[in-house]
Amino acid sequence: MGLVQTEKLGNCGSLQREAVGIKRVVKCYGSFEALKGVSLSIADNEFFTLLGPSGCGKTTLLRSIAGFEDVTEGEIALYGLDIAALPPEQRPVNTVFQQYALFPHMSVRENVAFGLRMKGVAQAERQARAAEMLEMVHLSEFGDRLPSQLSGGQQQRVALARALAPRPRVLLLDEPLSALDLKLRQAMRVELKQLQETTGITFVFVTHDQEEALAMSDRIAVMSAGEVQQVGDPRTIYEAPVNRFVAEFIGETNVLPVTVSDVSAGRARVALAGCRDLIAQAPEDLSPGAHHVSIRPERLSLADGGEADLTARVERVVYLGTDLQLLACLPNGASLTVRLQNTARTSLPLQGQELGFQIEEGAVRLLVD
Template sequence: MTDAVDLRGVVKRYGTVTALHGVTLSIADNEFFTLLGPSGCGKTTLLRLIAGFEDISEGEIRLFGHDIARLEPNQRPVNTVFQNYALFPHMSVLDNVAFGLKMKGVDPAARRARAGRMLEMVHLSAFAERLPAQLSGGQQQRVALARALAPEPKVLLLDEPLSALDLKLRQAMRVELKQLQEETGITFIFVTHDQEEALTMSDRIAVMSAGRVQQIGTAREIYEAPVNRFVADFIGETNLLEVEVASVSDGRATVILPGGARITCPSSSMTGGRHHLSIRPERLTISDRAELMANVERVVYLGTDLQVIAHLDGGQPITLRLQNAARTSLPEPGQRIGLHLEEGGARLLAD
């Protein structure tokens, strides 16, 4: 099957500054694909190259097998939903949604019917005759989505469209966005710096840093098996511990922490020397069956969870999360505790 979008060695330069360094990735048809990374990593630049708002310096951009890198934006079968929605304030909601169809020369009756169906899809049929200023931020965002979907683009590009919404509305819109993508069968390429958004909506994620793709995978793959220190640190919460690799054999490594504790964990081709070990806080429990010993510094109440902040023997800080339950016994600041690490809960990282 031909990929919806195929990027091959894409480079983008602004004068002497290189924003993208040979990005290569493929996005499948009908996939919800997310470009995730901190500000300045190149994710929005990459989206703008696909849309045609910027010219590539080197490489190829293919859409369903066709090279589109030199096509004008209006010649590309893609649409973009921007962060600020960019609705026409003087047009009704229905006319906003129908605007792209009007530009394509669709007759009035057909475009109104199509726009009406799009408003039904985003649950805004009752607001068709209102102006954008009469809508809430979440409603305006859904209008922008309906407008982008109305011309039936092959690919929909979304540039941080949820960032201006409050937390509860963002959480609700995540569910709606994923449902829309599944209902329409259109490939969505979503840009965000929010890890939770990426993890909850995406079929696959590309984690970016400094103009390079660090890792591509499903949410579980990215979270459970980060390939390097950047990905482990950026995705969710983790403990990054400096360790000395004592031995590597049959895909497993034995590492030594500064306090002398030894841990065995999965390893690919890691060699000896100093590296970082990633341990997710939820993979640790307080137990007499302990691989690590620590001294509690403080306990933080987070509602559903309890965060225990401690220091290992040897001085390295470590955090664990305990589910908040009536039977949970809380450690006290200054208390010495044993920490049990779940099988497979540690990962040796490349730096």
């Protein structure tokens, strides 16, 4: 049985059993290559997220695991078993789709028990399991209602309970929160993560929402154009992006052109036009010359009385409640975004004002374009 190196909190560096093994998977639709040799190892009892923009291949990969798509090349294994020849109904997985597809003429309880009935589970056990699942998703008192009598969030919970009732070894979730409003999405993130931890089932979650991925995942695979760009825990993905795509796609960042003069021991001296030289985190094999750096907006602060790392002219101030977003322009014409925490002591900068900013130590990261 395969083992996978994980970096889960509380279990850092330990070896865990592999739940899903994906090796050099290619998927072609005619001449279009939707997946280009994707390889991933997903651990047992892991909340693993496939994250990327529309058309990057994340849903195609999820559907390939489920058996709804045949792969052109490569292998997919579940707990060491090659599943290429298994139809969807024989794979130890269940899927929660973006559209919940609840049966409108069935009660909530009947919806949850449906998959068990299809598997020939005895009625008494079906009813007991449905009751257990409804209690788990906090819908015990709604068992006799029809789906049309539930809110969107409640319908989402019913779909989850139905998928979990047969006790799959892996649960696949294809953007299940996208139809919910912001407040409900935020609440369901917490519930989904708690549900995964309670059941101990491996969750493979697809989303294009970066905040969603960061909030719930043990690890994230960032995808673009059918390829995996980076795999890591949320903090590593955000703090140490391996290339420009990941830096710009995950959260908000400033990508600025610089000239690298030397690289040594993972650090480099970089020159940004109109600013003093900075020290940046750098890949070991990076060569001197023209490159780009990433600086997160929240890692910049006003240089009140201190020496400024860079100066910029304020072009717009956006009030966001918890934060102030400053849209500014550097002397070389490059745009700069700064986020300042909104406190009682924070005064609103004026449009056109020249301000000095300090950069938090270690916040400048050189990117591979």
